[in-house]
Amino acid sequence: MFLFIKQSLTQFRFLTVSARPSVPGYSFRKSWSNEEDLMLREARVKYGRSWRVIALSFPGRTPSACSSRFARLTNDPKPIHGRSLAWTEEETNLLREKVAEYGSRWKFLASSHFPNRAPTQLANHWTVKGNPRRRLGTWLPEEETRLFDAIQNDKLTSQAVAQRVGTRNAWQCWYKYHNITQSKKKGPFTHEEDKAILDAFKLHPRAWRFIASEVSKVTGVKRVPGQCRYRYERDLDPRVVKVPWTAEEDKILVDAYNHHGSRLSTIPQFLPNYRGWLRIQERIRILKGRGVIESLNSEDES
Template structure:
């Protein structure tokens, strides 16, 4: 009996010692000194090489780049286009931005707005959508957001009177603090000729034909729709209609069981971010995924992000 008590006490002490050691020993990745310096070309090359060898093993990769944490390596990989779906067909070699690149991005952003995937595919074949977004936000963004001031509205009114409603790049240049897309949306937001609500079959057929003719130039498509039907649909309406309903590459009909499982997996992987889910599962549209996720939530098959079902007995965090 005394031996049994002694053995239990000994095991308890060992467990307590292991527990204390676990709680008081700092993890390697959190004790390493971080650097706030910009990434060098050499560091980016090492990151690209290690990612090609190891995949997304960020803790292991970070040990090859002194002063960089796993999170920093993961974020940098997205900036370089290593871990985005779009980047699978693009070069992973870091390429410096030139003044010509910046000018092209400013010009096309003024026309198309924040359509990063479209801009990358059409105008920047060696860069990912994430690279364009980051370049804009960190370096090039100099336009206002939010409510228009009275001075901006007055400049817009004068510019539209000067250039009309077809040369939005020139209008935006005169306004100076807003993009072409913002100027166009501001004018048409209060325009009674802008039609809201359901699209007709004739409008759908026109958008499909115009998409093939203009190769995704939505401002031109919206302008032609106005000439044909006599009412306006802004470019954003046309974009949404095509990509959510008309795109012939979309799979129609109820989701299969395999599609539901893939959608649930993507929901947890991307923490509910619909844009990334739609990019990962392009056979269905953003709206289709949105509606299906709501249905799965009502059925109890999807739980809040970070919580997953296990078997039939409980939850894990």
Template structure:
């Protein structure tokens, strides 16, 4: 404005005022109004090439946007009332046509979210059995295809793995399938990293601790600390007195209540109690087979 000719100043002033009004209008709009409809088409190939440097498939980006990231999607936890409503709506549609089910539900959920929640909380068909080689192979393929950097969309992946819920996928990948998982003996350097992480995060936040011990799972970090590094923990196998006490406590608390059981066996961890119990069961079965 200061360097413009007098004849241009009035025109520039009008342009500035028009832009200020436009900005003010944009500020008053909701986020969903700014980004457009969930199914509005964008140049996904351009987004793929520029923003993701060609590392993502355009169809995958569109699917991720329309089924998870769009701000119109309700990402809040499901309430019991909403799950019950989903059960009733899905029954009316005979558990088919999830687009219509999501629309009739009317709570801002996507068809995929309705199907995933139905499988998790309503359906009785979720698999609880052992993982098959085919399932492991499919999970590896889906993670390699759908991950964005360090982010793995387990909820979206579960849509392609019938009968498996996100929590199952998270556990299977992080504890078994991730190629970065390190197995075998611990090094002195790893022990130091583990001790520092425990000092920083405490003895409960193992998912945080494992991030500071590259290649080790949260369960392996926990077992290493409690079995080897923690002060005051007794090493070695259970003696006759400990085994007798263990059997009484299992009868008292039940199998699986290892934290409670360990609290009543001096200087023993819950993991040690579990392993001692398994050894006792194996010995009992072996004795029965001999007889």
């Protein structure tokens, strides 16, 4: 009896699922005909915003496609937020005019002047194309001068700084200032930087974050902890021997590498001079490029 009930329920569930109309998960890219547009308007009046029901009358059309098409036909203020409509030149000019009048009040502008656009769409289009002050390309020296004058002389908002610069938007001004003042410096270390690293190392040995901050305070140039550590352990450490490598050292280095692999914490103890792990790593790379390590391996195997 229970088996019969279970089978009956299974059959009923199968019939229920099979009888349910299917809605396509994707839309064919084909143009809408005039007949379809007329049917869409009639279905919208009949079924309201039930786009899944409306899509059943249009084979190959998804609910989102029907909603987007109706938005294009009637400027429906509440389309499905998906693929946005292409901006026209008239809309861009209207956006510039209204931003100049009301500022960046995107919600107000979307509700009062752009009923078919979301506030985020207005903000994104303004940033990418609408802002007339947005200039592309390399910054000119006079632009950088106006940027630093606006930031350092007055406590202004980002929008006010952009107005002072005149040729860039707020995002471009912030990004440029951040790159100049906060990003790490690249290139060789100066004598002033080397002295700052050594002085800071005496106070807090191997505290690379503290050392990097002290270098920035003394020199006014930002160096990250990894740069300071690399500079000290390769060039400034007084224990490091910087004379050219001898043939004996190369032989010891290759034997140690063949026996211990790339364990840079173990290999230095076999060398007669202190080279530091960075210089050892560089020497191993050079010997690999010359084929010395592989040739010695082949000789040992023979």
